[in-house]
Amino acid sequence: MTLDIVELKRKIIVAPKSSSELFEKAVRECKKAPNPGIKNRLEKIKRKNIDCINRSLQFLRRKLTQIYARSPYIDKLHPFYRELAYLLIDTDEYKLCMSRLRSSQRIIEKIARESIHGIRLAQTERDVIKAKKMFFGRTFSVLNTLDKCFKIVRNSQLEILRFPEVNVNDTTVVIAGAPNVGKSSLLKAISRAKPEIKPYPFTTKNVIIGHIISGDKRIQLIDTPGLLDTPLSEKNRIETQAILAMKHLASLILFIVDPTETCGFPLDFQKRVHDEIAENFKEINLYVVLNKGDLMTQEHYKNYLEIFGKEPYEIVSALKGTNIDRLKLKLLGEIQQL
Structure with missing residues (x-):
């Protein structure tokens, strides 16, 4: 115990x-x-x-x-x-x-x-x-x-005493993706309360924790700014191992993509981050969510499909709130099947 x-x-x-x-x-x-x-x-x-x-x-x-x-x-x-x-x-x-x-x-x-x-x-x-x-x-x-x-x-x-205070008994969704794709905005949009900021050991970074409450079911969401937003191959050994410890928490991973590339990172880079996370967290289901759907054009979507080679799990706009409730329902459905 x-x-x-x-x-x-x-x-x-x-x-x-x-x-x-x-x-x-x-x-x-x-x-x-x-x-x-x-x-x-x-x-x-x-x-x-x-x-x-x-x-x-x-x-x-x-x-x-x-x-x-x-x-x-x-x-x-x-x-x-x-x-x-x-x-x-x-x-x-x-x-x-x-x-x-x-x-x-x-x-x-x-x-x-x-x-x-x-x-x-x-x-x-x-x-x-x-x-x-x-x-x-x-x-x-x-x-x-x-x-x-x-x-x-x-x-x-x-x-x-400096360990981040995450609830290991909660079903946990880890949010990953390149910098500025809207991970924190998405977490705030789907969380019930104001997210908490916790320091993460062996790094200068913090993790941001939010929750979805549905009846007696509670889902913990963890945003990882500065951790799961660049290729793991670019991090030092200790930082990489600390990040990989999250495999013991994650029930599933939402990988957030900015198809408009207004985040400052091209889709090729975002795909590289995605592939390294998928490789290192093989045992955990990883779902791609396109953010900034309010800015996305057909051309953006076509470029995404060419580079990622698969349909997204969901298309949302964290800023406008578009499809946020639908994403919540889909997540709850996934969690119930785990």
Whole structure:
């Protein structure tokens, strides 16, 4: 079972910047131990220092548990997010660090038990202080060995917190096409509410998310400006892999074409983008929608057929609203058959 990304982000407790930061907070917890109402001086000092160690232990146990228990388990992420995480994180180091956090917690608990035992057996105030110092000295050493792990886990968590918040359980239509063909205008025209803009990892781009609501059916639409609008062969390896992660989201792809070429890109270029997307998303149905139908002439349509070699799925005008409702109905029909 995969967790919703919003819930996953909400659960994350970000690791400290360094081991010393955590240690200093543990020491401050110790200082909060109250003075016990015991008349015997030695017993009073024993009780105060046992309380001190217990307070520090409880703090460290809580923080370490929160970090490893509430951080994402990569293998349990939805395939879309898992693939993005594999690009982002050295998963071997990440898993090793999670294991080390757990084992270090157990070691600190053992140190605390031994120190408290030493305090209970102490015959002098000096023995009490010595046992307390042993706890903090050994605990500092254990935490110090985790310093690199805290940085690895923290950096990984911060990157995961930047993941785009898409609903992986929604049926998803990815909108692709060359720049300026009207993808965003089409998304706005068929979406029920104002689209949301989300950052996309490994790129300087954003994705734009809208929805179609029909009864209890919700379709998520994702516009990909700057991502699926130029040939993938022109992108770097990391950016390409991040884009291809969308295959785990897409139920179908709408490829938007501007037959008038007023977008600034000739049909030959638009066909090249189309073919590379079709090649890389073979398992996903791809439908061509002609936009700017209000400007399209017979000559434009003829040129489109010559270059693309197939009838379009639909002809619309996002600007004028022409055939938008018909496109919605056709999409709903396609989704019901998936």
